[in-house]
Amino acid sequence: MSEAEFFLEGLSGHECAFxxxxxxxxxxxxxxxVHAVRRGVVHLVRVHEDGTSLILQRAGPGSILAEASVYSTVYYCDARAETAAITWAVARDALRSRLVQNPDYAEAWGQRLAHDVQRARLQAEILSLKTVEDRLSSWIAWNGSLPGKGQWSNVAQEIGVSPEALYREIARRRKLSRGRCANEEKHTTR
Structure with missing residues (x-):
């Protein structure tokens, strides 16, 4: 059972397609x-005055989108479907009632929000780093590896750099990696 299914199980709602x-x-x-992503990917995005944007959440299947909004009257950012997406939407007030009436749900919800705070702190740490190299290294340390080439612009948004700057850094790393491999081959064949 996904986290979304756990929190929204038994609450009436409807499917939305984007x-x-x-x-x-x-x-x-x-x-x-409150939207739970069933299929596709939805981004929570903050768009700055200069037109640049920062991805605050990348919600995929099983994720609840903008879960902190359960405690807000208005949204503090935009959400857009990055791919075709289907969500299950339930009334915010129904989820809030469940959290008030069921301490187990409230405890699990609190743990989920704590994880989100950790993720936000990592994001803030990445954005505080001065170089694209450092930002990308931190992002990879947290996520394990780069996604496919078609998703690199999303990584650029997450780490707060232009896609071009990210592409240059990836190219620089590949060039360094090829250079190291060539040097290692020279040393092992002697």
Missing amino acids: AAGEAVFHLGDAVQL
Whole structure:
């Protein structure tokens, strides 16, 4: 059972379908629903005045989108489907009632929010680093490896750099890696 299924099990709701690029909600919208992602990927995004954006959450299947909004009257960022996506939407007030009435759910919800705080702190740490090299190294240390090439622009948004800067850093690392391999081959064949 996914975390979303655990928290939303038994609550009445409805399925919502979003095309890639379509908004799930906007900054300032009233919070009436809580969305659990069933298929696809939805990004929680903060768009800055200069047009740059920062991904605050990458919600995939089994994730609850913008879970802290359960305690808010309005959304403080935008959510958009990165790919075609389907969510299960339940009334925010129904989930809040469940949390008040069931201490086990409230405890699990608190643990989930604590994990999100840890993730946000890591994000803040990454963004505090001065170089693209350091930001990418920290991102990889947390996530394990880079995703496929088609997802690199998302990584650039997450670490707060331009896609071009990220591509240059990846190319630099590959060049260094090839150089090391060539040097190792020279030393082992002697």
